[in-house]
Amino acid sequence: MLIRHARPSDPRPSELTSRALYMDRRRFIAASGASLAAAALPLPASAALDFETTSHGRGLEVSDREDATRYNNFYEFALDKDGPAEKSGDFKPLPWTVRVGGACHKPGVHDYEDLIRTHRLEERIYRFRCVEAWSMVVPWIGVPLADMIARFEPTGAAKYVAFRTLYDPEVMPMQRSGVLDWPYREGLRMDEALHPLTLMVVGMYGEELPNQNGAPLRLIVPWKYGFKSIKSIVSIDFVEDMPQTTWSMSNPREYGFYANVDPEVDHPRWSQARERRLGDGLFTAKRDTLYLNGYADEVAHLYAGMDRMKLF
Numbered sequence: 001m002l003i004r005h006a007r008p009s010d011p012r013p014s015e016l017t018s019r020a021l022y023m024d025r026r027r028f029i030a031a032s033g034a035s036l037a038a039a040a041l042p043l044p045a046s047a048a049l050d051f052e053t054t055s056h057g058r059g060l061e062v063s064d065r066e067d068a069t070r071y072n073n074f075y076e077f078a079l080d081k082d083g084p085a086e087k088s089g090d091f092k093p094l095p096w097t098v099r100v101g102g103a104c105h106k107p108g109v110h111d112y113e114d115l116i117r118t119h120r121l122e123e124r125i126y127r128f129r130c131v132e133a134w135s136m137v138v139p140w141i142g143v144p145l146a147d148m149i150a151r152f153e154p155t156g157a158a159k160y161v162a163f164r165t166l167y168d169p170e171v172m173p174m175q176r177s178g179v180l181d182w183p184y185r186e187g188l189r190m191d192e193a194l195h196p197l198t199l200m201v202v203g204m205y206g207e208e209l210p211n212q213n214g215a216p217l218r219l220i221v222p223w224k225y226g227f228k229s230i231k232s233i234v235s236i237d238f239v240e241d242m243p244q245t246t247w248s249m250s251n252p253r254e255y256g257f258y259a260n261v262d263p264e265v266d267h268p269r270w271s272q273a274r275e276r277r278l279g280d281g282l283f284t285a286k287r288d289t290l291y292l293n294g295y296a297d298e299v300a301h302l303y304a305g306m307d308r309m310k311l312f
């Protein structure tokens with residue numbers, strides 16, 4: 001007999017929308033997408049993707065595509081939220097290669113198409129929480145990072161995975177400034193990278209990633225603050241020591257390596273207890289931030305015994 005076990009991160013009642021409403025809304029968005037986009041800035045056309053739907057996040061009320069693709073953080077293009085969509089139009093995400101190296105048996109340079117085509121794409125609806133206390137719910141499309149990592153055959157020396165974003169100051173204007181130490185760097189502990197929730201994302205809302213959301217491939221680690229979800233990845237390295245990460249290099253007091261969503265660990269300059277969901281009206285109450293962004297039952301064991309205040 002087949003029993004569908006509820007996933008512990010399944011939506012709570014306040015986040016629910018009916019499946020029918022979600023499908024309707026998708027159809028509505030598909031039908032009206034052109035006119036909506038024309039009303040704002042024209043988005044470069046994205047190709048539709050072939051993917052399997054999954055039960056991840058089924059029933060969560062999905063954020064509007066407009067919000068998720070026009071309110072971004074992508075410091076390579078701009079420091080404000082509208083800037084990435086406005087200033088990334090000339091960026092050409094394809095062709096693209098990813099260099100894989102370090103402690104693995106199959107290092108090498110991989111063409112994006114080969115890297116993706118050999119995997120089955122899945123759509124997963126995840127909550128996403130920025131460290132700046134806004135959140136959204138996005139239907140991401142990607143490959144479980146663990147599946148991608150398996151083909152590189154990491155060795156026993158691989159304790160962490162380090163990722164880097166493209167460095168190309170000609171098309172990424174803020175890289176001509178020193179606001180951050182470029183290229184953007186992120187990292188995960190090996191067990192975090194291999195966790196089934198961790199996704200290497202190539203699309204959202206049924207289509208390839210828009211430039212401002214990290215085309216052509218970016219990470220999504222749904223229980224961590226948004227800055228761990230590095231965009232436009234050009235290299236993956238398996239390493240023995242905890243890698244340096246952009247935000248902790250720039251301000252180690254404010255940004256740690258773990259960056260787990262935690263309502264009880266305040267950012268030094270603001271509380272993390274509440275968040276504003278993109279699309280909620282000005283008069284809608286902020287929402288309570290959930291420990292590990294609502295994924296605690298799936299990932300809390302990774303941090304058993306760890307001091308949340310020290311290893312933030």
Ligand SMILES: Nc1nc2c(c(=O)[nH]1)N[C@H]1C(S)=C(S)[C@@H](COP(=O)(O)O)O[C@H]1N2
Pocket residue numbers: 068071072073074075076129130131165184212213214225226227228229230231232
């Ligand atoms: N390369 C790169 N990746 C990045 C960032 C960035 O500035 N550069 N910003 C991070 C932050 S702070 C957040 S909140 C998310 C935003 O992702 P989104 O624009 O798709 O919502 O991207 C993350 N990945």
Ligand SMILES: [Mo]
Pocket residue numbers: 073129130131132225226227
């Ligand atoms: Mo963020």
